[in-house]
Amino acid sequence: MKLTRFEEDMLAGKEGKGTQVAMEIIVRLGELYGASELIPVSQAHIDGCLYAAVGEAGLIFAEKLQSLDAKVRVPTTLNATSRDIDDWQEHGVDPEFAEKNTRMESAYLAMGAIPVWTCAPYQAGLIPRFGEQIAWAESNAILYANSVIGARTERYGDYTDICCAITGRVPFFGLHKSENRAGQVLVDCSSISFENSADYFAVLGYLIGDLVKDKIPVIKGLPQWVTGDHLKSFCAAAASSGAVALFHMVGITPEAPDEQTAFQGRKPGEEIEITGEMISKSREQLSSGQGGHVDAVLIGCPHASVPEIMQIAAMLRDKKLRGDRELWIYTSRAVNHWLTVSGVVPELKAKGVKIIKDTCFINTDLRMWNFATVMTNSAKYAHYMTGRTGLKAVFAGLDECMHAVYKESEKPGV
Amino acid sequence: MSCIIKANTVIEGDAEGELVVSRQTFSFFGGFDFNLGEVVEPKSDIYGADLKGKIFAYPRGKGSSSTAGVILEALRQGTAPVAIINVESEKILAVGAIVAQVMFGWNIPIISITDEDFQKLISGRHVIISNGQIHLF
Numbered sequence: 121m122k123l124t125r126f127e128e129d130m131l132a133g134k135e136g137k138g139t140q141v142a143m144e145i146i147v148r149l150g151e152l153y154g155a156s157e158l159i160p161v162s163q164a165h166i167d168g169c170l171y172a173a174v175g176e177a178g179l180i181f182a183e184k185l186q187s188l189d190a191k192v193r194v195p196t197t198l199n200a201t202s203r204d205i206d207d208w209q210e211h212g213v214d215p216e217f218a219e220k221n222t223r224m225e226s227a228y229l230a231m232g233a234i235p236v237w238t239c240a241p242y243q244a245g246l247i248p249r250f251g252e253q254i255a256w257a258e259s260n261a262i263l264y265a266n267s268v269i270g271a272r273t274e275r276y277g278d279y280t281d282i283c284c285a286i287t288g289r290v291p292f293f294g295l296h297k298s299e300n301r302a303g304q305v306l307v308d309c310s311s312i313s314f315e316n317s318a319d320y321f322a323v324l325g326y327l328i329g330d331l332v333k334d335k336i337p338v339i340k341g342l343p344q345w346v347t348g349d350h351l352k353s354f355c356a357a358a359a360s361s362g363a364v365a366l367f368h369m370v371g372i373t374p375e376a377p378d379e380q381t382a383f384q385g386r387k388p389g390e391e392i393e394i395t396g397e398m399i400s401k402s403r404e405q406l407s408s409g410q411g412g413h414v415d416a417v418l419i420g421c422p423h424a425s426v427p428e429i430m431q432i433a434a435m436l437r438d439k440k441l442r443g444d445r446e447l448w449i450y451t452s453r454a455v456n457h458w459l460t461v462s463g464v465v466p467e468l469k470a471k472g473v474k475i476i477k478d479t480c481f482i483n484t485d486l487r488m489w490n491f492a493t494v495m496t497n498s499a500k501y502a503h504y505m506t507g508r509t510g511l512k513a514v515f516a517g518l519d520e521c522m523h524a525v526y527k528e529s530e531k532p533g534v
Numbered sequence: 535m536s537c538i539i540k541a542n543t544v545i546e547g548d549a550e551g552e553l554v555v556s557r558q559t560f561s562f563f564g565g566f567d568f569n570l571g572e573v574v575e576p577k578s579d580i581y582g583a584d585l586k587g588k589i590f591a592y593p594r595g596k597g598s599s600s601t602a603g604v605i606l607e608a609l610r611q612g613t614a615p616v617a618i619i620n621v622e623s624e625k626i627l628a629v630g631a632i633v634a635q636v637m638f639g640w641n642i643p644i645i646s647i648t649d650e651d652f653q654k655l656i657s658g659r660h661v662i663i664s665n666g667q668i669h670l671f
Contacts, residue, residue, distance in 0.1 A: 141636065141637065144636050145629075145632055145633055145636050145637075148632045148635075148636065149625070149628070149629060149632060152544065152545075152628055152632070153625065167599045167600060167603075168602075168603055170600065170603075173563060173598075173600040173603055173604070174600060174603030174604070174606070174607060175568055175603070175604075175607030175610075175611075176607060176610060176611075177603070177606040177607040177609070177610040177638075178603050178606065178607065180610070181606065181633065181637060184637060257599045258599055259597065259598050259599045262599065274625060275599060275624070275625055275626055276599065276625075276626075276629075277599035277600065277601060277602040277603070277625070277626035277629050277630070278599065278600055278601075278602040278603035278606070278629070278630070279602050279603070279606070279629055279630070279633040280602070280625075280629045280633075281599075294625070329596075333559060333594060333596065334594060334595075334596075334622070334624065359597065359598070360561075360596075360597050360598070361596065361597075362559070362596050362597075363559070363594065363595055363596045363597065363624055405577075408576065482564075503564070504563075504564040504598075506574075506575070506576050507564035507565055507574045507575040507576070508564050
């Protein structure tokens with residue numbers, strides 16, 4: 121691999137031992153995938169800071185880099201951590217577990233990363249421009265950055281993410297290169313009737329991710345009213361059922377003004393038509409539990425946005441919660457702050473809704489709650505729920521989720 | 535009947551053990567418990583399988599970017615498979631293995647084979663991986 125003089129210096133340890141180790145990992149990765157050079161990135165997003173996901177090895181790794189005095193060379197944001205940093209005690213998180221998180225958080229902060237603590241950094245973090253070369257981890261954020269924004273990142277994961285940040289370099293391979301961003305599979309959605317809801321787009325993403333696996337789909341037939349929040353749900357779902365790192369939506373995403381451009385003039389290798397029946401089947405697959413008894417309703421995977429939380433507040437206005445079921449909304453501390461100032465968060469909290477920031481239901485310690493079944497409008501939560509927590513998940517739309525938590529007599533029109 | 539399958543080396547190394555084969559895409563995050571060494575995704579065709587000390591074959595990866603983290607912790611705890619066979623090995627998995635080598639000196643060989651050869655793999659068979667080849671017994 122061809123390295124610049126400065127990159128050679130990093131590899132030789134002239135920029136410190138921490139940089140040297142990070143460079144060694146980046147060069148190994150590049151060699152493995154046949155990259156002939158490295159390129160600079162302007163920013164990074166770190167996924168490896170989630171203690172519950174990576175365990176003790178992840179903590180040892182982070183503290184080792186810290187002890188080698190590694191520092192990030194480009195602006196670097198941090199993904200969710202495994203607890204609400206301010207309110208973890210209120211949520212019943214085990215103190216010993218919280219202590220591990222404190223160490224993990226401290227290690228990444230010591231390396232100079234920015235504590236946005238969110239899995240949706242594209243809504244409250246460093247937002248790249250179209251075409252910008254970046255190094256992001258967190259599968260939903262990778263897909264959103266590549267597809268919706270048109271920035272360029274590979275599917276980085278735990279540990280390479282911070283190595284990219286420390287060196288400010290990535291191998292010039294994969295989705296960093298224009299020619300590798302061409303569509304491969306045509307997915308035609310012209311014959312389905314779209315619903316204006318996060319769960320509909322989550323189901324569609326779950327289906328398409330499962331169908332195309334790691335290929336780049338070009339999806340046509342989408343309505344113009346699709347929002348960033350719809351696409352957020354789509355991305356999280358498609359990156360759970362598949363290994364999708366980039367999609368194009370004709371007339372919606374920036375590299376797909378038309379079908380031909382999205383395929384870079386090439387022919388699709390495969391064509392798939394999405395039917396209403398396929399959507400229904402995909403929706404059924406997302407529930408591992410039945411309706412009926414639900415212990416809690418979970419919203420915010422990926423982290424809920426300002427409009428999403430405002431919508432929930434509007435749906436619950438003039439309603440009382442049942443009291444025997446929890447409603448937890450996961451969001452970023454930025455969104456939490458804005459909506460605290462605007463009065464929406466206090467309004468929801470007064471009703472007994474928990475607004476949980478910095479973290480994620482499937483990546484924390486919640487043993488004390490003894491939940492058995494939860495309801496969610498997130499396909500990613502539903503997909504990982506049993507494997508990560510042992511709980512059953514009921515996948516439902518936002519209306520059904522809200523009906524599950526407020527008093528029956530308070531239904532609209534009654 | 536024993537046979538030899540030629541493989542592409544993703545992460546170098548030799549290994550020997552019993553084969554566990556899934557025909558589905560797999561995510562270590564949410565699919566594998568690093569404390570138990572078991573497959574915990576109920577929809578998996580090998581749900582409940584013990585991967586500890588086994589040679590784990592699945593065609594392709596999927597899902598979360600935390601897979602690298604899960605692999606590293608499994609290696610630390612000694613609950614990881616001893617080698618992985620894919621048709622296409624994804625970067626997130628390879629990274630976990632590279633970091634394990636560079637930072638900790640732990641080794642998990644990863645190799646890839648053709649779709650056609652993958653069909654020859656059957657759970658329970660004894661396998662030796664050596665010099666970029668799979669010996670299937």
